[in-house]
Amino acid sequence: MDIQVKELIADEKQEYIINMGPQHPSTHGVLRLVVSLQGEIVKNIEPHIGYIHRGIEKMCESITYPQIIHLTDRMDYLSAHINNEAVCLTVEKALEVDITDRIKVIRTIMSELTRIQSHQLFWASYGMDLGGQTCFFYGLRDREKILDIFEETCGGRMLVSYNCPGGLMYDIHPNFQQRVKDFIKYFRKALPEYDTILTGNVIFRERSIGIGPLTLKDAVSYGVTGPSGRASGFSCDVRKHEPYSAYDRVNFNEVIYNEGDTYHRYLARIEEMRESMNIIEQLIDNIPEGSYAIKMKPIIKLPEGEYFQRVETARGELDVFIISDGNKNPFRLKFRSPNFVNLGVLNHISKGFKIADLVAIAGSLDFVIPDIDR
Amino acid sequence: MLPEIVAQNTSASQSVPWWKFFYDFSLLTQPVDVWLKGSVSPFWSTVIEMAIVGVLFLLFYAVVGLFLVYAERKVCAFIQNRLGPNRIGPFGIFQTVADLIKLLFKELIPIKNADSFLFNLAPFIVIIVNFMVLAAIPFSKGLHAIDFNIGIFYVIAVSSMSVVGVLLAGWSSNSKYSLIGAMRSGAQIVSYELSIGLAIITIVILAGSMQLSEIIEAQRTGWFIFKGHIPALIAFVIYIISSTAETNRGPFDMAEAESELTAGYHTEYSGIRFAFFYLAEYINMFIVASIAATLFLGGWMPFHVGSWDGFNRIMDFIPPFIWYIGKTFFIIWIIMLFKWTFPRLRIDQLLTLEWKYLLPINLLNVLIMAFIVLMGWHF
Numbered sequence: 058m059d060i061q062v063k064e065l066i067a068d069e070k071q072e073y074i075i076n077m078g079p080q081h082p083s084t085h086g087v088l089r090l091v092v093s094l095q096g097e098i099v100k101n102i103e104p105h106i107g108y109i110h111r112g113i114e115k116m117c118e119s120i121t122y123p124q125i126i127h128l129t130d131r132m133d134y135l136s137a138h139i140n141n142e143a144v145c146l147t148v149e150k151a152l153e154v155d156i157t158d159r160i161k162v163i164r165t166i167m168s169e170l171t172r173i174q175s176h177q178l179f180w181a182s183y184g185m186d187l188g189g190q191t192c193f194f195y196g197l198r199d200r201e202k203i204l205d206i207f208e209e210t211c212g213g214r215m216l217v218s219y220n221c222p223g224g225l226m227y228d229i230h231p232n233f234q235q236r237v238k239d240f241i242k243y244f245r246k247a248l249p250e251y252d253t254i255l256t257g258n259v260i261f262r263e264r265s266i267g268i269g270p271l272t273l274k275d276a277v278s279y280g281v282t283g284p285s286g287r288a289s290g291f292s293c294d295v296r297k298h299e300p301y302s303a304y305d306r307v308n309f310n311e312v313i314y315n316e317g318d319t320y321h322r323y324l325a326r327i328e329e330m331r332e333s334m335n336i337i338e339q340l341i342d343n344i345p346e347g348s349y350a351i352k353m354k355p356i357i358k359l360p361e362g363e364y365f366q367r368v369e370t371a372r373g374e375l376d377v378f379i380i381s382d383g384n385k386n387p388f389r390l391k392f393r394s395p396n397f398v399n400l401g402v403l404n405h406i407s408k409g410f411k412i413a414d415l416v417a418i419a420g421s422l423d424f425v426i427p428d429i430d431r
Numbered sequence: 432m433l434p435e436i437v438a439q440n441t442s443a444s445q446s447v448p449w450w451k452f453f454y455d456f457s458l459l460t461q462p463v464d465v466w467l468k469g470s471v472s473p474f475w476s477t478v479i480e481m482a483i484v485g486v487l488f489l490l491f492y493a494v495v496g497l498f499l500v501y502a503e504r505k506v507c508a509f510i511q512n513r514l515g516p517n518r519i520g521p522f523g524i525f526q527t528v529a530d531l532i533k534l535l536f537k538e539l540i541p542i543k544n545a546d547s548f549l550f551n552l553a554p555f556i557v558i559i560v561n562f563m564v565l566a567a568i569p570f571s572k573g574l575h576a577i578d579f580n581i582g583i584f585y586v587i588a589v590s591s592m593s594v595v596g597v598l599l600a601g602w603s604s605n606s607k608y609s610l611i612g613a614m615r616s617g618a619q620i621v622s623y624e625l626s627i628g629l630a631i632i633t634i635v636i637l638a639g640s641m642q643l644s645e646i647i648e649a650q651r652t653g654w655f656i657f658k659g660h661i662p663a664l665i666a667f668v669i670y671i672i673s674s675t676a677e678t679n680r681g682p683f684d685m686a687e688a689e690s691e692l693t694a695g696y697h698t699e700y701s702g703i704r705f706a707f708f709y710l711a712e713y714i715n716m717f718i719v720a721s722i723a724a725t726l727f728l729g730g731w732m733p734f735h736v737g738s739w740d741g742f743n744r745i746m747d748f749i750p751p752f753i754w755y756i757g758k759t760f761f762i763i764w765i766i767m768l769f770k771w772t773f774p775r776l777r778i779d780q781l782l783t784l785e786w787k788y789l790l791p792i793n794l795l796n797v798l799i800m801a802f803i804v805l806m807g808w809h810f
Binding site for chain 2 (some may be wrong): 074075081082097111184187188189190191193194195198254255258260261264411412413414428
């Protein structure tokens with residue numbers, strides 16, 4: 058009897074364990090997934106994080122608020138501008154500063170440009186995860202155009218650090234409006250090309266429809282936000298529900314699908330690019346006059362208390378929570394980063410699928426590893 | 432080069448103009464053969480001839496391999512809005528040579544707990560198989576190493592041995608990714624071998640012979656892809672799909688699948704051993720393309736239309752070798768386009784495609800072709 062039980066346990070444990078990462082091409086960084094396989098089928102995934110942990114939250118406790126901006130760039134580097142905006146909005150909320158409409162509109166335009174370039178990179182790398190290498194170059198080709206616009210206005214290309222508490226670092230470049238309009242004109246033509254090469258492809262649809270389904274219930278209970286959550290029918294767009302900056306004065310649709318598989322997570326992002334272009338088009342021609350930065354005190358001290366702000370990054374909801382004890386640096390600063398929360402659902406939705414599907418599912422959740430580890 | 436044939440042709444003409452060689456290489460090879468037979472004993476003449484052919488194949492192998500790597504980079508750069516290699520030499524044509532030199536000088540990293548004998552053996556098996564298949568391929572009129580009555584059968588038989596090299600590489604590397612890659616590759620090659628075989632059989636039925644030179648000769652009045660009605664066309668499409676799968680190229684590059692398995696079965700190989708696998712992949716592509724050209728597009732046979740004699744004679748002015756290279760590279764180009772435009776299939780979808788779709792269609796196709804040949808409905 059004893060022997061039988063032992064054999065049974067041994068059989069159950071006959072799993073083929075592979076380490077995906079930390080240096081694996083399709084984990085998009087230094088994420089390590091310990092994957093238990095049975096043949097090709099994924100039985101269990103244990104994400105090991107922290108390979109690029111820099112202690113950003115702890116570092117923030119010892120630096121001033123304007124300095125924090127430069128750290129938030131390095132969290133979700135593809136939504137750098139939106140991360141900056143989150144901290145600035147929190148600080149402005151705490152100090153009860155009234156920022157001008159000009160600042161709000163420029164911030165919104167820049168946020169949407171950031172969202173487009175992030176989704177372009179998603180499209181590029183997702184294509185590559187599924188083996189379509191050409192997508193990568195098409196995506197990066199179009200992303201360059203946005204980065205050029207950023208470079209002209211902010212000086213930086215990816216880590217823009219364009220916000221500061223109380224406004225913006227500099228006014229927009231005189232060419233800004235024209236170039237953004239040119240870009241939208243160009244990208245409206247380029248986006249159907251994305252559909253031609255990937256969305257409509259038979260192999261791509263076979264590979265992604267019905268793979269890694271996430272139900273609405275699970276999406277809510279795991280807290281999956283952003284396009285990944287909205288693909289499961291979870292209406293979680295902070296831009297709609299708690300509008301910040303200039304989102305209350307633009308018309309746009311919240312992209313929602315109910316299927317929740319990788320294909321719809323992908324579609325949600327493609328559609329969001331269209332919505333972002335709509336938002337920019339509404340704002341770009343009527344940027345109000347005014348000052349681009351409110352004069353702040355040389356040393357910003359937040360009054361004692363707790364401050365909270367939600368923003369919608371390209372990957373989901375980023376929350377900033379600041380506890381201030383009245384000093385020039387925060388007593389405690391907490392980021393609720395979307396990627397960390399979205400990673401939690403990976404094991405749940407990819408069990409029972411093949412190892413190739415795991416790559417597709419992880420790709421469709423669109424991780425940025427520095428944002429997970431912070 | 433068999434002695435009997437040579438004996439019949441001892442009176443081969445010595446005074447042929449040099450440009451005739453481009454149209455019939457046996458005019459060049461037979462006098463050499465005759466001279467060798469006359470000067471040394473038959474045994475040594477055979478040995479010398481084999482050595483010459485071997486050296487020529489080595490050269491050919493290296494040149495074609497390097498050129499294909501370069502061509503693939505240029506084709507993929509063309510699709511991806513890039514320039515591709517353009518620094519070393521005019522248009523970067525020496526880039527692959529430079530890469531090869533780099534790989535030659537790289538350290539062969541010994542793998543801990545790897546089965547070193549099998550580990551070292553695997554790349555050579557792949558290379559040897561390549562060479563053995565190359566031997567049967569007719570490059571031009573009179574330009575083939577061996578031409579025997581079961582030529583195409585020999586090609587199928589030998590080329591399926593390359594899976595041994597892949598499996599050995601995956602097994603002996605002591606790496607889990609390599610093992611998954613090798614197992615995938617094994618399943619894939621064994622399955623698609625069937626489709627390739629049946630597609631070839633369709634053409635063998637039409638040609639009535641397995642000897643490659645006779646298959647080409649039968650296409651003098653028109654290539655099989657045109658002669659064989661729809662079955663030949665179906666067989667051609669199936670052959671292209673399954674040969675792409677058999678050479679482990681995208682969208683069927685399950686064995687390598689760099690986004691899942693880093694590099695599949697050759698993950699652990701470094702330096703020149705890696706280069707062997709890499710070259711073998713491209714030579715494999717060349718081989719399947721030339722078989723496709725031979726079976727469906729007439730090999731070195733110029734484009735002939737039934738009884739248009741004037742047109743046919745104009746076409747004959749282009750040397751057979753040019754025809755052969757042109758057709759082969761056309762098919763290679765198609766296979767390259769597949770890789771750079773399609774995403775990768777999943778392993779179960781790949782096997783489904785073979786067993787549930789290609790194989791039944793193929794079996795039916797063979798029957799239809801047999802029926803057409805029986806009724807004499809082909810051109």
